[in-house]
Amino acid sequence: MKSAAGATRNQVGAIVQAYWRCTWNRLPRITKGNVAVAILLGVLWYGLFVTIAFGAAALASAPGSVPVLPYVFAAGLMIAFIYWQVVPLLIASTGSSLELPKLIVYPVPPRSLFGIEVLLRTSSGVEILIVIAGASIGCLLNPKLPRWSPAGFLLFVIFNILLAAGMRDLLTRLLARRRIREMAIFFFVLMAALPQMSVFLARNRHLKAAITQIPVWFFPWTAAARIASGIGGVVAWIVICAWIVAAYLFGRWQFDRSLREVELSRPQLEAAGARRTFAWLLSWPSSMFRDPLGALAEKELRVLARAPRFRLAFIMGFSFGLMVFIPIAFQDPSGSWLRQNFLAIAMVYAVLLLADVLYWNIFGVDRAAAQSYFVYPPPVRSVIFAKNVATAFFTAIDASIVLIICLLIRIPVRPVQAAEAVCICVLIAVWLLAIGNLVSAYSPRAADLSQAFRRTSGVKVQWVGFLGFLVAGVPVSLAYLARFALDTELAFFATMAFMLAIGGYVWWLSVETAARVLSERREASLAALSRVGTPISS
Amino acid sequence: MESPAIAVHQLRKVYGENAAVDGLDLVVPRGSFFGFLGPNGAGKTTTIRMLMGLAEPTSGAIELLGLPMPERAVEIKSHIGLVPDESLLFDNLTAAEFLEFTGRMYRLDRRLARERGAELLELFELTGSERKLIGDFSKGMRKRVAMAAALIHRPDLFLMDEPFEGVDVVGARLMKDLLSEQVRRGATVFLTSHVLEVVERLCDHVAIVNRGRVVLEGSMAELRSGSESLEDTFVRVVGAERATERLEWLA
Numbered sequence: 100m101k102s103a104a105g106a107t108r109n110q111v112g113a114i115v116q117a118y119w120r121c122t123w124n125r126l127p128r129i130t131k132g133n134v135a136v137a138i139l140l141g142v143l144w145y146g147l148f149v150t151i152a153f154g155a156a157a158l159a160s161a162p163g164s165v166p167v168l169p170y171v172f173a174a175g176l177m178i179a180f181i182y183w184q185v186v187p188l189l190i191a192s193t194g195s196s197l198e199l200p201k202l203i204v205y206p207v208p209p210r211s212l213f214g215i216e217v218l219l220r221t222s223s224g225v226e227i228l229i230v231i232a233g234a235s236i237g238c239l240l241n242p243k244l245p246r247w248s249p250a251g252f253l254l255f256v257i258f259n260i261l262l263a264a265g266m267r268d269l270l271t272r273l274l275a276r277r278r279i280r281e282m283a284i285f286f287f288v289l290m291a292a293l294p295q296m297s298v299f300l301a302r303n304r305h306l307k308a309a310i311t312q313i314p315v316w317f318f319p320w321t322a323a324a325r326i327a328s329g330i331g332g333v334v335a336w337i338v339i340c341a342w343i344v345a346a347y348l349f350g351r352w353q354f355d356r357s358l359r360e361v362e363l364s365r366p367q368l369e370a371a372g373a374r375r376t377f378a379w380l381l382s383w384p385s386s387m388f389r390d391p392l393g394a395l396a397e398k399e400l401r402v403l404a405r406a407p408r409f410r411l412a413f414i415m416g417f418s419f420g421l422m423v424f425i426p427i428a429f430q431d432p433s434g435s436w437l438r439q440n441f442l443a444i445a446m447v448y449a450v451l452l453l454a455d456v457l458y459w460n461i462f463g464v465d466r467a468a469a470q471s472y473f474v475y476p477p478p479v480r481s482v483i484f485a486k487n488v489a490t491a492f493f494t495a496i497d498a499s500i501v502l503i504i505c506l507l508i509r510i511p512v513r514p515v516q517a518a519e520a521v522c523i524c525v526l527i528a529v530w531l532l533a534i535g536n537l538v539s540a541y542s543p544r545a546a547d548l549s550q551a552f553r554r555t556s557g558v559k560v561q562w563v564g565f566l567g568f569l570v571a572g573v574p575v576s577l578a579y580l581a582r583f584a585l586d587t588e589l590a591f592f593a594t595m596a597f598m599l600a601i602g603g604y605v606w607w608l609s610v611e612t613a614a615r616v617l618s619e620r621r622e623a624s625l626a627a628l629s630r631v632g633t634p635i636s637s
Numbered sequence: 638m639e640s641p642a643i644a645v646h647q648l649r650k651v652y653g654e655n656a657a658v659d660g661l662d663l664v665v666p667r668g669s670f671f672g673f674l675g676p677n678g679a680g681k682t683t684t685i686r687m688l689m690g691l692a693e694p695t696s697g698a699i700e701l702l703g704l705p706m707p708e709r710a711v712e713i714k715s716h717i718g719l720v721p722d723e724s725l726l727f728d729n730l731t732a733a734e735f736l737e738f739t740g741r742m743y744r745l746d747r748r749l750a751r752e753r754g755a756e757l758l759e760l761f762e763l764t765g766s767e768r769k770l771i772g773d774f775s776k777g778m779r780k781r782v783a784m785a786a787a788l789i790h791r792p793d794l795f796l797m798d799e800p801f802e803g804v805d806v807v808g809a810r811l812m813k814d815l816l817s818e819q820v821r822r823g824a825t826v827f828l829t830s831h832v833l834e835v836v837e838r839l840c841d842h843v844a845i846v847n848r849g850r851v852v853l854e855g856s857m858a859e860l861r862s863g864s865e866s867l868e869d870t871f872v873r874v875v876g877a878e879r880a881t882e883r884l885e886w887l888a
Contacts, residue, residue, distance in 0.1 A: 106744040113741035121729035124770055201725050204689050205742035206715035359693050359707075626772070 107211050114202065114215060140562035148226040152233025159237025165244065165328070172234070172324035176255055179231065180320055183224040183259045184266060203358065213264075213354045220263040231256060234327070244329040251326030254339045258319050258346050265350035268357040380404075384488060391477035395485030402468075403489060409456045413493060416449030417500040424448065442505060442512055443520035449497040450527055451568065457490040458535035459563060462543045462617075462628060469543075469628045473621050480614040487532050487610070498524045515588065522595045523575050529602040530571035533609040538563055540613035543624050574598035640703030642667045642794050642825035643688065648697035650683050650849075657683040659849030661697070665842065670820045671827045672840035676875050680849040681829045685798050688827075689719055702794055715743060718787035720780070720797040720828075728772030732763050732782045735771060736789055743790035750789065757785035761811065776803035784812055788819075795819065797828040801835055813839060837867045847875045 158164050158171065202212065221228060235249035316322060322338035325331050381404055384396035403409045424445045437444070461483070462469050472482045498521065505512050542563075577598060582591035617624055643665035650658040658680040665671045675681045686692040688699060690710055699706040701713045719725070727735055733754055740750025758764050761781040766774070771782060780803055787795060795816065801809045816826050817839065830836050836843065837857070844854040853860075853874045860870055 109741050109744065109746060112747075113738050117727060117730060117734065117738040120734050121727060124729045124731070124734075201727070202742075203691060204714065204719055204721070204725060205739075206711045206713075206744065207742065208711055 107208060110205070110207050111211055111215060144562065145226070145229065148229040149233075152230045155230055155234040156237035156240070159234050159244075160240035162241060162243045165241070168244075168328040169324050169330060172251075172327050173318075173321045175230075175234070176252075176320035176323055177318070179224075179227045179255075180259065182227055183263055209355060209358055212358070213351060216268075216354060217260050217264045217350065220260040220267065223263060223267075224259065227259075228256065238327060248327050248329045251323040251328075251331070251335075251339070254326070254343060255319060255323035258323075258339065258343045261343065261346035261350045265346065265353040268350070268353035272353075272357055384485075388488070392481055392485055392488075395477065395482055396488040398468075399486050399489035400492065403456070403493065406456070409493075412452045412456050413497055416452045416497040417445075417504065419452070420445035420448035421501060421504055439516070440520075442502065442516055443523045445501050445505075446498045446520050446524040447527060449501055450494055450524060450531065451564075453490075453494060453497060454531060454535070454564060454567070457493060458531045459538050459567065460544060461486045461490070461535060461539040462624070463539070469625055473618075473625075478614065479617050480610055483536055483610050483613050487536070487606075490532060490535075491528065494524070494528050519591070522592065522599075526574055526578075526595055526599050526602060527568075527571045529599060529606055530574060531567060533602065533606040534567045534570060536606070536609040536613040537616075538567070540616040540620075540624075543627050574602060639667055640700065641665055642669070642702060643671075643827060644698075644700040645684075645688075646698045648684065648687065648699065649695045650680075650687060650692060651695045656849050658687070658694075661846065661849060661851055663844060663851060663854070665825060665827055667825055668820060668823050669825055669842045670816070670840045671825065672836035672843040673827060673829045673846065674831075674833070674836060674843060674871060675829075675846035679846045679875070681846060682798060683849075684846070685721075685796055685827075685829060688796055689717075689721065690714065691721075715790070716793045718790070718792035718795045720783045720787045720795070720800045726771050726779060726783060728770060730771055731767060731769060732758060732771060732774070732785070733767055735782060736786055739786040740789045745790060753789050754785075757788060760815075761785050761808070777805050777808055780804045781808055781812075784815075788815065793824050795824065795826045795828070797826065799830060800828055801830060801832060809835075833867045833871060843867070845871060845874050 155175070159168065164171075231252045235252050238244050238248045238252075239246070241248075316325075316334055316338060319339055319342040322335040322342070325335040326339065381400040382397055384400065385393040387393065388396060424441050462472075472479055502512070502517060502520070574595075575598075578591050578594040581594040582588065584590070641664045643663060645661055645663040648658055648661040648663075649656060661680070661684060663684075673681055673684070683692060687694050688701065688706070690707060690713075693707070702716055704713050706713055727738070730738065733751075736754030736757060737747070737750045740753055741747060745753065758767070761784065763778065763781060763785070766778070771779060774782065780800065784800060787797070800812060800816075804812065813835070820826055828836075828840075841857050842855070843857055843860060844851050846852065853870070857867075860867060863870075865873070
């Protein structure tokens with residue numbers, strides 16, 4: 100046996116080592132092609148931020164730039180803060196975190212677990228760390244800046260990871276509770292969109308005045324920027340340290356609460372509640388399709404409707420999109436592209452949020468059922484078709500809600516705008532379905548739909564989404580190009596119809612291909628879907 | 638007087654409007670082999686999860702090895718060996734890696750954890766599967782791994798949820814012998830099981846729980862004093878004595 104401190108270090112080491120072993124052990128099961136794609140995408144993604152880091156280093160190291168550094172750093176750190184704290188909320192992803200239900204049974208002091216959890220928060224801001232590292236090196240190389248200037252960045256990073264830890268625990272816990280989850284979502288949506296909404300509405304002058312009158316030195320990014328620019332002063336140090344203490348207390352408080360509330364059986368109870376609420380709404384496929392398709396599609400609707408991850412994406416799809424994009428669009432001049440197309444943007448954003456659950460990983464989201472697809476008499480093709488029906492249904496509902504809200508709050512929507520937005524949404528959805536079927540068949544992965552927030556922020560997942568949207572966006576771009584070239588709406592809609600027809604054929608091929616791939620690789624697919632369990636989920 | 642291994646007073650766990658455990662009182666003497674029985678949904682797993690620290694009681698008090706839970710949770714956990722349901726295993730580790738991990742989590746140093754892990758693997762006849770991931774193990778092999786992990790730090794109290802489920806005859810025999818040996822050295826075993834024959838043969842104390850409350854508790858000798866078997870007693874106290882209705886279409 101070891102001393103207390105040594106034993107704790109040993110435990111922390113064991114958790115980290117087990118995580119790396121789990122990751123390593125999975126590698127032989129991943130095909131060489133997947134590894135190559137993952138490496139390529141990683142190089143591209145992180146290369147982008149390394150380039151920005153070089154730029155930051157060049158700027159920070161130039162003696163002539165010292166006068167502008169406080170302003171540049173303050174703006175940059177504010178963007179970093181938004182990226183770290185708000186973007187995970189926008190994309191419903193919280194990065195890696197400890198699997199508390201698996202670790203809580205061991206005699207590990209809560210403060211050690213909190214320490215690891217805090218360090219894991221860096222996983223949701225690796226890109227920011229790269230850029231900040233570049234800026235820090237630049238500061239060190241600048242002869243006009245004191246040696247301690249990078250401390251401003253360090254303190255800012257500490258503040259962010261502590262705050263991110265608290266925010267993650269708070270959100271995860273709130274969103275795990277069925278009755279308050281939706282309220283919590285709207286609260287955070289409001290919080291995130293409040294500044295834009297206040298500007299957009301321009302009615303509450305007191306609020307606007309209050310926002311603009313907050314002293315600049317009060318913000319953590321300003322204080323950190325002043326220290327990093329070598330003009331710290333006592334106030335800046337006190338302010339950033341006070342923010343760190345507040346973030347630590349908040350983070351620790353939230354972590355302790357999460358630790359107390361770790362329970363494994365909550366999703367089952369949630370399902371019981373959801374059964375009553377959605378029973379009548381979700382049985383329509385059985386009356387529209389013959390079995391087995393009717394039964395399969397109805398099952399998909401029920402499973403998804405009871406899954407916290409899906410419900411969060413669904414609600415955020417119509418709420419966040421409108422609250423974020425409408426204020427932005429209506430600040431622009433009336434003829435601007437953004438303003439003309441805000442409805443289409445809001446709808447496509449809804450599809451984007453649904454993609455992780457409904458498009459990219461159709462077998463992973465209900466992985467417990469995967470085995471049955473190969474055991475039951477219906478062909479796998481029917482299963483894929485049923486999953487696509489469910490996806491189309493929920494996408495249509497989300498997009499419709501966006502349109503209905505716009506009409507209810509009397510946002511001017513011309514019929515041609517609505518038709519255009521719906522067409523774009525349908526076209527993108529069809530192409531995404533086709534791409535999603537193939538991605539789901541070639542690269543199935545286990546997902547935990549009981550977690551309201553996606554924990555992965557893996558490069559591959561992000562790039563699959565990014566490239567998928569890029570490909571699905573090509574037909575829409577061609578339609579816009581046709582309108583631009585021929586200057587007529589007819590060209591736009593004709594191109595859309597043509598692309599929709601091609602998309603429909605590609606989708607049909609994707610169903611057939613995905614069914615064949617799944618049947619050929621059933622053993623590997625089932626193994627990939629059944630594999631869970633690491634001390635740290637990512 | 639030595640405190641009991643487990644002392645539970647008026648324990649309640651409420652989910653929404655349903656009480657999974659509803660005022661449960663239980664005392665498990667040290668050095669006993671205690672069987673915790675009940676029909677499906679009686680509250681056994683919820684109780685054992687609260688004892689393990691996986692769920693927080695709505696109300697009531699828990700003392701394990703004389704220490705209050707959750708106030709002294711870290712100290713208590715270091716003396717407990719768990720065989721929970723399968724959800725606590727890490728599918729992407731090999732058995733040896735998992736045992737080393739578990740040993741280190743129980744504050745054994747790395748070398749000792751590795752040594753004991755290797756010995757336990759041999760004992761549980763898992764040595765041929767060193768390179769195999771736990772995710773690829775059969776249910777019985779997973780239980781063996783869980784059992785080995787529970788033993789690695791030589792605990793004073795074992796909490797086990799259906800430890801023999803899915804285990805073959807040889808494995809079950811080994812596990813039974815090991816647990817009996819642990820009880821002989823003074824450890825306490827608290828297990829849930831649906832296999833009443835096993836409970837009848839191994840346990841010296843039994844509690845039957847139904848609808849979140851203990852409906853019968855006593856030593857095995859007391860329960861055997863009548864003419865009833867444990868199965869008869871179980872069926873009688875949980876009120877399940879009714880004729881099975883036959884389904885016409887199944888005839």
